[in-house]
Amino acid sequence: MNGNSQSHQGMQQNPHSSNGQGPAPKRKVYVRKKVCKFCADRNIKIDYKDIGLLKQFTTEAGKILARRITGTCATHQRKLTSAVKIARTMALMPFTSGHTV
């Protein structure tokens, strides 16, 4: 005789029906909106001698990254660009290959 009384399948009702709302961000990270690095940190100074800093905004080839990629604002991007150009002239940074000046 089959005494199968272990079929408890009536527990499929989920009281938590919060589906369709997407992920709820509990921690607010400031990644969503790109803020200019130099505006966020006023202590950072754009200096053509600061190669380590400039390299963060250039490719390995020495190309200056676009503003929308780095999130740098127009003012600082401009300063950055001139700093990179000076650094190139001072042979601190590589020129873009195939780019003749």
Ligand SMILES: [Zn+2]
């Ligand atoms: Zn800025």
